[in-house]
Amino acid sequence: MTIELEAPGQAGIEAERLRVLRSYDILDTDPERAFDDVTRLAARICETPVALVSLALGERLWFKARIGMADETGPELDSFCQHAMQHDGVYVVRDASIDPVYIDHPLVTGPANYRFYAGAPLIDDQGMTLGMLCVVDTKARPDGLTETQHMTLEVLATQVMALMERRRALTARRLSDEQAEAAVEVALQASEKLAESEARFQAIADSMPQMVWSAGADGYHDYFNARWFDFTGQTATPSDTDAWSAQIHPECRDRALAAWQASLATGEPYEVEYRLKHHADGYRWTLGRAMPIRNSAGTVTRWFGTGTDIEDIKRLEQAKALLSQELSHRIKNIFAVISALLSLSARHHPDAKDFARSARNRIGALARAHEFVRPHSEESRPGIAGTTLAAFLLDLFKAYDGEDGVPRVHVTGDDTIFDDQAATPVALLFHELATNAAKYGALSQPDGRVDLTLSHRGDRMILVWAEHGGPELDGPPLIPGFGSTLLAMSVEGQLAGRLDLDWAGEGLKVTVDVPRSALQPRRAAMAVA
DSSP states (O other): OEEEOOOOSOHHHHHHHHHHHHHTTOTTOOOOHHHHHHHHHHHHHHTOSEEEEEEEETTEEEEEEEESOOGGGGGGGHHHHHHHTTSSSOEEESOGGGOTTTTTOHHHHSTTOOOEEEEEEEEOTTSOEEEEEEEEESSOOTTOOOHHHHHHHHHHHHHHHHHHHHHHHHHHHOOOHHHHHHHHHHHHHHHHHHHHHHHHHHHHHHHSSSEEEEEETTSOEEEEOHHHHHHHOOOSOOSSHHHHHTTBOHHHHHHHHHHHHHHHHHOOOEEEEEEEEOSSSSEEEEEEEEEEEEOTTSOEEEEEEEEEEOHHHHHHHHHHHHHHHHHHHHHHHHHHHHHHHHHHHHHHOGGGHHHHHHHHHHHHHHHHHHHHHSOOOTTTOOOOTTOBHHHHHHHHGGGGOOTTSOOSEEEEEOOOBOOGGGHHHHHHHHHHHHHHHHHTSGGGSTTOEEEEEEEEETTEEEEEEEEESSOOOOSSOSSOOHHHHHHHIIIIIISOOEEEEEOOTTSOEEEEEEEGGGGSHHHHHHHHO
16 A cells, blocks of 8 residues: 655655665565554554554655555555654654644544554664554543553564564575564564563452552553442543542542642652542542652652552541540539539638639649640640740649649749640640659648749750659659650650659659750741741
8 A cells, every 4th residue: 555745855864765665575565464463463452443554665655554544544644654753762642633733634633533643663773764653543642652552562663673674584585484474473472471461460459458540750540450440430540630530529639639749749759638439438538648660760750559448447536536525525524513512612611712712723723734635636636826835834733833822833944935736745744743743742742842944955945843842762663654654655755855754862853855846846837838
């Protein structure tokens, strides 16, 4: 089959190309099964209706093999192949209807309705491009070829050249027909190995309990395992980001997409929680994660990700939060009832009025301390905006004031801005110290007191708790109790600091060394942002 082309730009190159093609003894020959098999395999693996082996010779474009293309559409394919031959490697047109080069092409605007083109050059051993092995589709493909399809097209183009070399050798050496067809067998074996490798990956991915997906470096998802389809009830792979993100709950969609775009821009791992549409259970909470795959130069080439159903975990967390809130509510009611009983008793016993007032103040201080010590969710966490560390501690220690209202825990030194996110570990720490002092330490004695000194040392905050006037100590307890564990957890685990306990002398001395940023994490995060 012969097609007339436009005049060549470089007569010398075209003349040399024609000379090389004639040496293969292939021009204007009848169809051959070996070449037809290659085009059929290319169309099958690339999932296109059209595949061609085209050779360019001067003013002619000639097809050695074709599948899925009628004779009358051939002459108009010249500009696709001509333009493709000017590029190195596999040339891809993802959507010809929006490509400036092809937007007005007859094959795009006419009945053929061509949208997608991908071609691998046919290059001889001297580096001369003789034509193209190409595939064509009537559907646009924003994601282009998969990695397997891209590799297969290159391999099959190499095998076309191997077939042509076999023809040239056959002419010179009169090789048998069996030797001529061996090249196609090599191509089939290569394609079978690729298919086997892809099938192995598919089997592994489908056996995983998580949803598995992959995306190109540009962020377009091109693969979802069977678990994703089972979960969402979808029957076809989403063709673009909008179709994929449509499965995410509207309230989570912008956040999930923003995190995805940030990972694409920076190459950092992707991790976000969102609600994903379930085929039979509304939306379920899902943990999405993805890691980049990089080449030897460090460039991201692909993304592989998973989606894990965490709905049951979320429900358990909500149940625990609800239980904590219920327990806290009951404890607060107990404080309120005791305070009311004291007020009622004071009315009938005027001589106990001062005692009742003092007791109510202490109960109120304990109730405020309880708000910070109890477990909190992000929603129930108490706010202390505008409160400094010293003011927070003084309020916490009111429960331990003397009968005359004089504080027994003295807070002095360098004050600092205090954020509500650090309130719980700080409250746990000093509420535990004050409670122990009231039971066993300085605050258990009428004249005992505690000095709490705050000081800045560079980017560190040093807090020293020193008890005076308490029982003599003869060393630490033989078996550390829960209180010691709680102190270490609050300082080292939650505030990223250091804790030192000195049990010598007249009373316990505790030194707490923490980063100043740990006391104001939200402000530190805002400064970084």
